[in-house]
Amino acid sequence: MPASQYDFATIEPKWQRFWEENQTFRAAGPGEEGFDPSKPKYYVLIEFPYPSGEGLHVGHPRSYTALDVVARKRRMEGFNVLYPIGWDAFGLPTENYAIKTGRHPRDVTRENVVNYRRQLQRLGFSFDWSREVNTTDPDYYRWTQWIFLKLWENGLAYKAEIPINWCTSCKVGLANEEVVGGQCERCGGEVVRRMRSQWMLRITEYAERLLNDLNTVDFLEKIKMQQRNWIGRSTGAEVEFPIVGVSDRSMRVFTTRPDTLFGVTYMVLAPEHALVGELMDRCENADEVRAYVEAAGRKSDFERTEVAKEVTGVEMKGVRAFNPAAKTEVPVWVADYVLISYGTGAIMAVPGHDERDWRFARKYDLPIVEVISGGNIEEAAFVEIEDGMLVNSGPLDGLRPDQAIVKMTEIVESEGYGKASVQYRLRDWVFSRQKYWGEPIPMVNCPACGWVPVPEEELPLVLPEVERYQTTGTGESPLSLIEDWVKTRCPKCDGPATRETDTMPNWAGSSWYFLRYCDPANDAALADREALDYWTPVDWYNGGME
CATH class of the missing domain: 3.40.50.620 (HUPs)
Known part of the structure; x- marks a missing residue:
């Protein structure tokens, strides 16, 4: 039949009704009617859709079609194919619509799901509709x-x-x-x-x-x-810098470069750090510090840590920390480029070998000490330090940085002011x-x-x-x-x-939907163990790369 004579308005609804009435694409698992243990299983999973009021967009059929081809091919090859569908239906857009109109989000979601189901069925995807789930269904979110x-x-x-x-x-x-x-x-x-x-x-x-x-x-x-960058594993040391004159307070920092401890010339706290408030009674410029903290509170983390932005900060005058390696006292500053959500919310500043610390030190006329040879710290921080040698660092002098990291970590632990540590960029x-x-x-x-x-x-x-x-x-x-x-x-x-x-x-319900598809009608458990063991792991998933 020539393409111009293809009567889609008659042919497609006919076969879509047939598929629905005969449950053509229903997958049978262990213990279910029609299960054939001789067939190998194949679990095809899509990133299930959020049912918005606008209906499907072009991205939905784009990815669903690709996996529909895979599912149909595997069925023809003799596999027992599970290709399920459901709805990731909690979320802000529906709630915002409810706030605007006064309509219950449940009713809006129900209408949107009906429309999405109609559209997907008209497109002819070979989903197993008998396993349909909805994250807003109490039987699911139970x-x-x-x-x-x-x-x-x-x-x-x-x-x-x-x-x-x-x-x-x-x-x-x-x-x-x-x-x-x-x-x-x-x-x-x-x-x-x-x-x-x-x-x-x-x-x-x-x-x-x-x-x-x-x-x-x-x-x-x-x-x-x-993923590795998101998890962000870092090996280094945790070091305690006692607050001078306060016996029970110290600044704990994590550093990947304990070899640079002798180059610390000032310390920095995040504006939200608890020590800022706890040390305010010792601070000679408390009002100035409070004003800076308040101003920092009006910035996002992205704005505060932008590499190109001008660094700012305020010294907590009258507050000093003790560098346990160099046996020197250093000033304590508050600066918004340090985040409470990263590391310990406090850093040791080594301006001779960190670009941001160097810019900060230059701006506020703070000392800059060279502890790794090879650069000119009067002109810029020397950061390409793998081939340098330790200088001005007491027991570390003459060592390569990799050697000095090991030795300084041993010193930190033996002298009792720190320990070797592994930390992650990943946050709870x-x-x-x-x-x-x-x-x-x-x-x-x-x-x-x-x-x-x-x-x-x-x-x-x-x-x-x-x-x-x-x-x-x-x-x-x-x-x-x-x-x-x-x-x-x-x-x-x-x-x-x-x-x-x-x-x-809304991520809560969508974190485990692939498990519920294995046994969606179970009211005694999340899913039957036999069903989970049979269908999982998923064989082919198509969704966001992240």
Whole structure:
């Protein structure tokens, strides 16, 4: 038949109805009707879509078509193919629409899913629709909550005070990318840094395993390198610099270059570092320091660490630190190019051999000491130091840097002011949002018992109805306004307690959806072990490179 005579309006709906009525692409696993153990399995996975109000965009069929070809080919080759579909449906766009219109996000999501399903079926993809999941379905997020409880039981979920970017107009926390020139990208309102108690997941516990296991996966090398850089393993030493005149306070720093300890001429604290506040009563220019800290709070981390930006800082006059290697006192500064979220939030400055430290020292007329020969530190920091020799460094003089790193680490440990250490750029995952449209975090705060998990038999902890979806004026989730939901009894002591009112990020439900596809109707477990063992690991995934 010539292409011009192809009657798609008749032919395609006919076969799409046939596929649906006969469940042509249904995959059968162990214990399910139609399972053929003689066939090898093949699990094809897409990055399941967020059902927005706009419907599909061209990127959806682009990637789905590629894997649809793979799935159909594998079926023809005799494989038992699982090619499932579902919806990553929690998220800010739907919540923002609810705030604007007053409509419940659940209703909007339901309508969007119907439209997406219609569009995908019209395109003729060979999905197994019998395994369809939706992250906003309480029967699904019951197990998302269960996973959170298991993380809590194993010490991998905890609460911590962390700095966030806070829009004073929107009353929400912002990502660094959403802060431009100290203003909110969305509304133009002033953004300040604010400390906030947030739920965290201890992903740093797995940093070394994540690195090592990159050697076991068949990823493109550029993807592996991206992951290695994201994890950012650094080997060095932790060193304590005591605060002069204060017996119980010291600045702890991590350095990959302990060989340069004799070149430290000043110390720097991040504006948010606890020591800044603790030492303020010893500071002779406290008002000046407070003003600088306040100004730093209006900048994002990206703005503060931009390499090309002019370095700024303020000395804490009257506060000195003791360099335990050189046995000298050095001034303590506060500077916004040091971040509380990276390393220890404090650095030892070696201006002779670090470009940013050199610029800072030149600007504020601080000493610059050469400890590795080969450059001219009067003109610039000497940073190409692999072939230099240690100078002005006591017991390290005459050693190459690699030799001096080993020896200085031994000295640091033997003299008791530090230790060898491995640190990572990777940070624990901020896992709570002050929003409505997300999985409720199944934790209860009891004055007597502290944080107590909701019993598993009470899951799912379902999102209650609310009158308004906006974050409160104090930055709390709308759930905090539902007094009869917030007030509860402690599962441990039966005393009065309050529920956690933050919700999980939209990544929570999408972190494990590939497991639920293996056994989506199971109401007794996340999935049956036999089904998981049969279908996993995924054989071919198509999604974001990161």
